[in-house]
Amino acid sequence: MTVFPVTVAVAVVLAALALGVYLSWRATRLHRLHVRVDIARAALEEALRRRGAAVLDLVAARVRAADDPRGGDHGQVPAPVEELMAAATAALATRGAVRGRGGPGHGALGHGGLDPAVLGDGGPDAAGPSEDGRTGPIDGGAARQARYELAESRLSRALRAAVEPADGHVGAVVGVPSEEVRERLAAVAAAARSVQLARTFYNDAVSDTRRARRSRPVRLFRLAGTAPLPDYFDIDDQAPRTPYSMAEPDTL
Amino acid sequence: MGMRVGLVCPYAWDVPGGVQQHVGDLADALAAMGHEVSVLAPVGDTEAALPDHLVPAGRPVPVPYNGSVARVAFGPRAAARVRRWIAEGGFDLLHIHEPAAPSVSLLACWAADGPLVATFHTSNPRSRAMAVGSGALRSAMEKINGRIAVSEAARRTLVEHLGGDAVLIPNGVAADAFARAEPLPGWPGEGGSLGFLGRVDEPRKGLAVLARAFVRLAESRPGLRLMVAGPGDPEAALADVPARLRSRVAVLGRLSEADRVRAYHSTDVFCAPNLGGESFGIVLTEAMAAGAAIVASDIPAFAAVLDGGGAGDLFAAGDSDDLAARAGALLDDGARRAELSAAARLAVRAYDWGTVAADVARVYETVLMWDGAGHGHPSGVRLDTGPSATALLRRGQV
Structure with missing residues (x-):
């Protein structure tokens, strides 16, 4: 008669133990996904910052080359180059504004873990987390997030318009005989490719995390805790086709 | 760093x-x-x-x-x-x-x-x-x-x-390693030749499709030969080749690295008759790096690598009649082969x-x-x- 309750008690303890192990496994997986999203987000923002900076370098070189007597355009900077400069400046400023509101963060990378200064120039209001203590581009941040995405998309378009040939003419950035422009353009092309990579990896991490967050045990036992649901980063990130990558000397 | x-x-x-x-x-x-x-x-x-x-x-x-x-x-x-x-x-x-x-x-x-x-x-x-x-x-x-x-x-x-x-x-693809090589002794020969490289006993590599196309072409081209290189037992794939044509099929088996490079330079037309499942086709890019004139099946991966047909002719995958027609046309047109060869060498550079x-x-x-x-x-x-x-x-x- 006394065997029965003991058996039940043992079974209950074992089941609780098994559940505990299972839940901590799920929590560990989810934690790892959140870390992955955070790292990927930081990498994406850094890649975007580097692209913006590389574009400004390119524009500066192009403006110098415009004064080149050997074939510059007599100090006149073509319109696509001006738009390129405006787009890059706007993208960097918008990024600063987003970061200033507490960063990309769903966590430590945004503040606390890393000095915002390490992450790049934080913009005018990079002083700290937002007043309401929320961290992500959730809440009011959604609008800022949208502005950020639009600004980066505009930069991608401006870059293509200024670099790629159209109507039988070479791109406005390229139409000067300057080795410096050529080098900086290669750097911009590499930075634009890094943006594509970083964005794919970030959205991939977001997709995995959102799927994990939908699963039953995660919702039932609130394994996500207070972590905000990460959002996709949707921009036009198509890189420009540079004339140099299209026509290299035939070495074969 | x-x-x-x-x-x-x-x-x-x-x-x-x-x-x-x-x-x-x-x-x-x-x-x-x-x-x-x-x-x-x-x-x-x-x-x-x-x-x-x-x-x-x-x-x-x-x-x-x-x-x-x-x-x-x-x-x-x-x-x-x-x-x-x-x-x-x-x-x-x-x-x-x-x-x-x-x-x-x-x-x-x-x-x-x-x-x-x-x-x-x-x-x-x-x-x-x-x-x-x-x-x-x-x-x-x-x-x-x-x-x-x-x-x-x-x-x-x-x-x-x-x-x-x-x-x-x-x-x-290590394009430079494939760019230049002597053809294998006796190839490509006077009567024209077709080439295949890959596992010969794997049905999805499509050797059987090529074998049927070869039979069709060989009837009207007395000098035409087929080179088959790659590991495995080719008997099943070559079942449709009648005995009287067997002497014109050269089965080389697995080749050394150096001979593999030479094999790409050894035939007039290189065939990639894969039926699908090929995510990329390393053999195809190697052939391109060697400047081979290529006829390949029109599976999406191959069409993409060959610039939609600009760097090599495409035929309907699995259709040996279509393969025979296109390979035959290429065998007869040296200028077109040279054109495809140059285009292939250029297109493959993105894959170096x-x-x-x-x-x-x-x-x-x-x-x-x-x-x-x-x-x-x-x-x-x-x-x-x-x-x-x-x-x-x-x-x-x-």
Whole structure:
């Protein structure tokens, strides 16, 4: 008669133990996904910052080359180059504004873990987390997030318009005989490719995390805790086709 | 700045195959760029000459996988070797090839914690291994920080089975190594010749399609010959070739590396009659690098590599009549062959290992950009310690 309750008690303890192990496994997986999203987000923002900076370098070189007597355009900077400069400046400023509101963060990378200064120039209001203590581009941040995405998309378009040939003419950035422009353009092309990579990896991490967050045990036992649901980063990130990558000397 | 990279190859190193070759070439290209590389792979023949950076992961066993026989290593002993390799390697990052393959690749996904990059090679919409495992595999796959697909088809396959996304970085080809070579003795000959290279006993490589096309052409072209190079028993594929034409089919078997390069230079028209499942076609890009005039089946991966037909003629996959018609037209038109040859050499440059490995290294840099920064972990790859109870306590606090 006394065997029965003991058996039940043992079974209950074992089941609780098994559940505990299972839940901590799920929590560990989810934690790892959140870390992955955070790292990927930081990498994406850094890649975007580097692209913006590389574009400004390119524009500066192009403006110098415009004064080149050997074939510059007599100090006149073509319109696509001006738009390129405006787009890059706007993208960097918008990024600063987003970061200033507490960063990309769903966590430590945004503040606390890393000095915002390490992450790049934080913009005018990079002083700290937002007043309401929320961290992500959730809440009011959604609008800022949208502005950020639009600004980066505009930069991608401006870059293509200024670099790629159209109507039988070479791109406005390229139409000067300057080795410096050529080098900086290669750097911009590499930075634009890094943006594509970083964005794919970030959205991939977001997709995995959102799927994990939908699963039953995660919702039932609130394994996500207070972590905000990460959002996709949707921009036009198509890189420009540079004339140099299209026509290299035939070495074969 | 050099990185310390661990590459994981799931298939037996001493058996030729697309993934093995990819990993080997990538390792060489990365080393040439100044990175430190270690490759973990199953090795069957312990006597085989192995490159210095190769670490054997145990003896492989043959298992049917994705329509062919894969030689993989799985089990406690392989797992122990994987763990030791990770623990002792001190890697900045692991790059795991075909991570869903039930071999050291999957074991490495499970065993590792830290920056992981994975390359997906398979393009098979009905990949049973991936479909069956998609739930069980998820815990391994979701650790991967950066996914690479070698073709649009491979990318689609992985998106369908696992969700998420991947960046596209094609297979590389060591174009310079194939650019110039003497034809094999006696080739291409006066009467015209067709060439095939690949496993001859694997139906999806399509040798049977080419054999039927050859029979059709050979009736009206008394001098035409067919060169078949590659491992395996070709009898089944050549069953449709009547005895009187057999003497005009040269079966060369497996070729040495040097002879393989020469084989691409040995025929008038090179045929790639694959029926599908080929995510990329390393043979195709090698033939392009050699400047062969190519007729290939119009499966999406081949059409993409051949610029939609600009760098090689495409025929309806599986249709030996169509193949015969196009190969025949090319045999008769030397000018067109020269044109395709030049176009192929140009188009293949996008797939040169120099270009490709630089893009792969950029993936590494992107993944490593914030590794270890600010989330309380050490940087680099370490052993996974498994589920942790503290994860339950600090829910949501990254």
